[in-house]
Amino acid sequence: MDNKINIGLVEDQFLFREGMKAILSSYDEFEVVFESEDGFSVMDKLASCTNMPDVLLVDLSLPKMGDSDFDGIAVTDAVVENYPDIKILILSVHDDDAFIAELIERGAHGYLIKDSDPNEVTEAIKAVYSKGSYINHRTLLAIQKKMNQKHKTSTKKSQDEALTKREIDVLRLVCQQKTTGEIAEELFISTKTVDGHRNNLLQKTHSRNVAGLVLYALKKGLIEVS
């Protein structure tokens, strides 16, 4: 009787979570044994869990802006580190190459966008459970693209450069409507340095101004509205 696949849901939107549960419970082979509405509680709940999930469906855009940095990425890192047997299936609204590849590299076993067909979700769950991973065409392309970038850094055309830690710091503050001067103060650096970082950001993200930067940050899940 225990050949059911135990599933854990990590998703903040209540209705989406319930809908997912409703879909999954129409299949005999699945059982939802674990739920969490934010990144924080996942590790706690896993520690005190008697019926461990085999597969964890993780929503990537978990945190509210400014709350903390325990988002889908952090959850993935922590689970990969502490529960290597649990398969992680990322569920995200972001259909972005660099992002998909990043998650896979960090140890996720599959990546699905939220526009996917329910059938694909159930397929993916079965695949990560039995085969250990689920890589669809979309994901494969993203991974290959990243691989190619790693090798030919000489190619000037590979524009989707990753942002550096400091650039991300500046980006977050720019999105908080801070001026260059304020950002410099907050990071204990010169305004000219902030200027440099912002200019690099504009180039790397192909933006024309801060509006573009904010949209980029949102698209990448670096910040959240509401």
Next chain:
Amino acid sequence: MDNKINIGLVEDQFLFREGMKAILSSYDEFEVVFESEDGFSVMDKLASCTNMPDVLLVDLSLPKMGDSDFDGIAVTDAVVENYPDIKILILSVHDDDAFIAELIERGAHGYLIKDSDPNEVTEAIKAVYSKGSYINHRTLLAIQKKMNQKHKTSTKKSQDEALTKREIDVLRLVCQQKTTGEIAEELFISTKTVDGHRNNLLQKTHSRNVAGLVLYALKKGLIEVS
């Protein structure tokens, strides 16, 4: 046998739509007879629909950025105008007073945020079907707030002024990284006028710069990422 409540779903996220369907189909009294993934097709599909929905669940944040302006609001307007018998239940991620009140004023029969309990959704559906409306505490507060604003315009403290049509035009273009000059050209007005509109926007939205405007637009669902 036809005392079932016919339900229509207008929602772009496929998984969410399927989840909703799964939830609703576990109730005998509901039947999903209509689905649409964007604003455009709603009117077409309704015109050629044999089994008309009694209640339409409309996701507010329908359009992709830049595509068009046929979003949840436009759908609401069009359905209210052409199919006054169909009850409209708004489903949104935005928990914003001005926005909620705006939709109700435009003729929506109920407003639920996506964090709601599935039970509340089914309750709301039954309520709009039988009683003609579903106003929960949250919605009532929003409406009252708006009412109060209408009367005491003298009160300086009521800052949540609604944006005008033209201001929204400018806001959308600002979010598309357009400069003042470009916006002026596109709207066939002077750069000074654009300047004026943008200044009003900054004031009304309590923003310090374009970053704030972009975030505001996103929060209000005026634009969408990805």
Next chain:
DNA sequence: GAAAAAACAGGTAGAAATACCCGTTTTGAA
């Protein structure tokens, strides 16, 4: 340890945005 990338910081410019002032015309609602 050597090489590369990241972070740092300065200069000079010009473009754009922000913050006020002032007014007229058009539109829409009471």
Next chain:
DNA sequence: TTCAAAACGGGTATTTCTACCTGTTTTTTC
């Protein structure tokens, strides 16, 4: 029709951003 709001536009000034240039120091990576 009358009144208020919206849309329009001009002037002036300051601040901030954007775009280039240059370089040094620190950190990371191989």
